[in-house]
Amino acid sequence: MQKPADVIIAGAGLAGLLTLCELSRRHPDWTFALVEREPWIGGRLRLSSREHGSWSCGLHAMGAELFDYVQSVLQSSAAEILQAFHPRSGFGVLAAQKITTAQGTSILAPDVAKAVGGTAATRDWAMLLELMEKEAATEQEHAQAFNQVWKGDKKSAALIVLEHLAHLWGVPELSPASAQVLAARALQSAKGQWTGPWDRLFEPLIADLRSQDRLTLHTRAQIMAARREDDVWQLATTVGPIRGDRLVVAQSPWEATPWLPKDVWPSKLLNIASKTxxxxxxxxxxxxxxxxxxxxxxxxxxxxxxxxxxxxxxxxxxxxxxxxxxxxxxxxxxxxxxxxxxxxxxxxxxxxxxxxxxxxxxxxxxxAQTVAPAEQRWLEKMDGANVQRSHLGYCGDAYGAEADSDRNLMASVKAVCEAMS
The missing domain is CATH 3.30.70 (Alpha-Beta Plaits)
Structure with a gap:
């Protein structure tokens, strides 16, 4: 029987790849098994590629803060590829059979509001932004900002603009959403989004680890069940059994609960999957x-x-x-x-x-993060919760109490690496 890997990483999206990079650097003698159900790596960041037959999810950009973190983790291993990355630029609105392009550098700029909602939208826009841009504001203070522009049954044009922008930030409906979450997403977007050839970014790392016989990459590998026996994790997958001393769950709780036994989940994480x-x-x-x-x-x-x-x-x-x-x-x-x-x-x-x-x-x-105020309390219980173990860790944008999903991803990757080192 083949010797177990030191670490199994379930999920080859950004969280799993960053964890692989960090743990492989901290532990140059460790071996890894990277398990991905898709035919390619990259998760939601992947681009459409004729060559590989892959299709994009339309989410191939990340916030400036997360991009800085990715650069710091990769260090010099992807310096040349990182030069091909750039901030997303240009924002337009297609209406009345024409495209109106906004010239502002920020998606929250007044000319963006004007492009979406016309001149009327700019009247309340500055007031709304002033209250939303208070990062330390409470939910009540953020809610007051929306109440001031809601005006009873008559919507402000500024609110209509925000409703359309919210769809870009993962908020389907404005009225039932947490004002604090919406403000955090708006600020995250205003700091800029970076994009580039994500499919190539981790290629040098993977090639290097495979050349050293430290990494086995399993694609098209759907995990069906997992158990820990004699201090070894054993995964049943569509490509056969995979064994390892440690397991990193780099998938959301909704994706991982069907195969990872509930008795190994911290209750706070199960609440995310069942109550949000x-x-x-x-x-x-x-x-x-x-x-x-x-x-x-x-x-x-x-x-x-x-x-x-x-x-x-x-x-x-x-x-x-x-x-x-x-x-x-x-x-x-x-x-x-x-x-x-x-x-x-x-x-x-x-x-x-x-x-x-x-x-x-x-x-x-x-x-992954809920936008409903009633569900926020389950995420708040995650704040400061120690859910990582030396043999089992969870990472990704679903694991954390921040409304800014990028920060959850960064914090959870760091926490997993600390717990397993």
Whole structure:
């Protein structure tokens, strides 16, 4: 029987890859088994690739703070590839058969509000931002900011703008959302988003570890069950059994609870899976084949409640939904129809935009953190909770009390590495 790996990492998204990088540096004699159910690594950050047959989730950008952390973890191993990364730029609105491009550097700039909601939207925008941008504000203070622009039954145009922007931040509906969470997401977005060739970023690390016989990469490997016996984790997967001394769960609780026994889960983490709900995304992705269409990298189509992420190689149309709606076929079908109408509108306005292929997908856990105030208390119980063990750790944006999911990811990766070192 093959010797167990020192660490099994379940999930080859950003959290799993960062944990692999950090633990392999701290422990140069350790071996690793990286287990991923998809045919490729990268998780939600992956790009569409004709070569690899992969399709993007439309979430291939990260906040500036998380990007700085990724650079610090990778250090010089990916210096050349990191030079190809850049902040996402350009924001536009498609309405009335034309695209209005905002010139502001921040998505919260007044001209962005004007592009979405017209001149009327700028009247309350400054007041709303002033209250939202207080990072230390309480939920009550943030809620007061929204109440001042809600004006009873008459919505402020500024609030309508915020409602459309919220979809970009993983908030399907504005009214039932936590004001504090929405403010945190807005601030996270305002700091900028970075994008680049994510599929290449960890290639040097993986190639180096494999050349040293320290890493076994298992793709198309769905985990069906796990148990710990004689201090060794044993995973039953679609590619066969995988064994290791330590296990890192780099998946959300909703993805991992079907295969990881409930008796090994800290109760606080089980509460996240059972008492809160993530936010889903319906995506229509296409390969881009033109090089002439001049478009902003982020485009909103308010009439269809659709957001479009545009890069040189791909176009991703996305619709944000409450998790409960994704178990109802009619709601998903309606979302797909909206995506296709949005595509038709964009192609009508920009006939020089050319694309090929079509991939429609449902991402049930696009944003793991709940946005409902009633569910926030379960996340608050995570604050300061020690859920990591020397033989079992959990990392990713779902594990933490911050409304800023990037910070949860960073903190949980650090905590796992500390607990296992």
């Amino acid at each position: 709900k993530p936010v889903s995304l319906v995506i229509l992705s296409q390969h881009r084949t033109d090089d002439k269409a001049d478009l902003p990298q982020t485009l909103m189509i308010p009439a269809e409640e659709v957001q479009v992420q545009i890069d040189a190689q791909q176009i991703c149309y996305q619709a944000t939904l409450n998790f409960e709606l994704t178990v109802q076929a009619p709601a998903v079908v309606k979302a797909v129809k909206r995506l296709k109408r949005a595509r038709k509108k964009l192609e009508t306005v920009m006939p020089e935009l050319k694309s090929e292929g079509e991939h429609i997908a449902l991402l049930p856990v696009a944003w």
